[in-house]
Amino acid sequence: GENVEQHPSTLSVQEGDSAVIKCTYSDSASNYFPWYKQELGKGPQLIIDIRSNVGEKKDQRIAVTLNKTAKHFSLHITETQPEDSAVYFCAASIRDAGNMLTFGGGTRLMVKP
Amino acid sequence: GAVVSQHPSRVICKSGTSVKIECRSLDFQATTMFWYRQFPKKSLMLMATSNEGSKATYEQGVEKDKFLINHASLTLSTLTVTSAHPEDSSFYICSARSPQTDTQYFGPGTRLTVL
Numbered sequence: 001g002e003n004v005e006q007h008p009s010t011l012s013v014q015e016g017d018s019a020v021i022k023c024t025y026s027d028s029a030s031n032y033f034p035w036y037k038q039e040l041g042k043g044p045q046l047i048i049d050i051r052s053n054v055g056e057k058k059d060q061r062i063a064v065t066l067n068k069t070a071k072h073f074s075l076h077i078t079e080t081q082p083e084d085s086a087v088y089f090c091a092a093s094i095r096d097a098g099n100m101l102t103f104g105g106g107t108r109l110m111v112k113p
Numbered sequence: 114g115a116v117v118s119q120h121p122s123r124v125i126c127k128s129g130t131s132v133k134i135e136c137r138s139l140d141f142q143a144t145t146m147f148w149y150r151q152f153p154k155k156s157l158m159l160m161a162t163s164n165e166g167s168k169a170t171y172e173q174g175v176e177k178d179k180f181l182i183n184h185a186s187l188t189l190s191t192l193t194v195t196s197a198h199p200e201d202s203s204f205y206i207c208s209a210r211s212p213q214t215d216t217q218y219f220g221p222g223t224r225l226t227v228l
Contacts, residue, residue: 034216041222041224042221043117043119043206043219043221043222044219045219046216046217046219049216089156089157095215099145099210099215099216099217100147100159100162101217103156103157105155106155106156108154
């Protein structure tokens with residue numbers, strides 16, 4: 001089955017700096033890669049996703065890149081703000097196969113004001 | 114974006130009792146819903162996949178007789194924790210798959226505490 005590794009497990013940055021979280025996956029058939037943000041005591045919120053037919057996607061301060069050959073994808077947050085502090089999860093799945101997600105272990109991001 | 118609700122948000126119960134958690138997709142019809150369990154500071158662990166009108170598919174190690182799942186309509190799935198014990202205390206989260214976008218949207222979670 002699919003295995004998703006996520007690094008780092010914790011990340012502390014100064015407000016205004018950029019943050020990068022990286023994930024690798026094992027199943028070359030995976031073709032859908034969402035990123036979720038989870039605040040304390042709440043459910044995960046989808047913040048951006050990418051499908052395997054593109055290499056990069058951007059939405060304001062958030063971007064995701066995908067390298068299918070190396071089987072890794074990354075989340076980039078620019079101009080970080082204290083409200084970006086949360087746990088971020090990457091996931092991988094095969095579309096049209098029930099969309100069952102395999103999650104990475106999570107990254108706790110702390111943005112210091 | 115699509116909205117998924119869960120009820121209740123928190124529940125405390127005594128050992129041996131059963132607890133039902135509801136998951137609803139509010140503005141879309143979800144043919145597939147998922148139930149996850151999350152321990153403190155850990156990732157989400159898939160418990161089961163629920164398809165409307167059919168039996169749920171449980172992940173290895175998840176007791177189907179203990180965690181009863183019903184997906185009676187395209188907007189509602191329920192998880193019943195039967196004969197709950199303290200080790201069942203956890204954060205339970207559901208998600209619903211939007212067929213239009215093939216994206217999973219998560220509910221806010223239910224914190225279960227079994228005394």
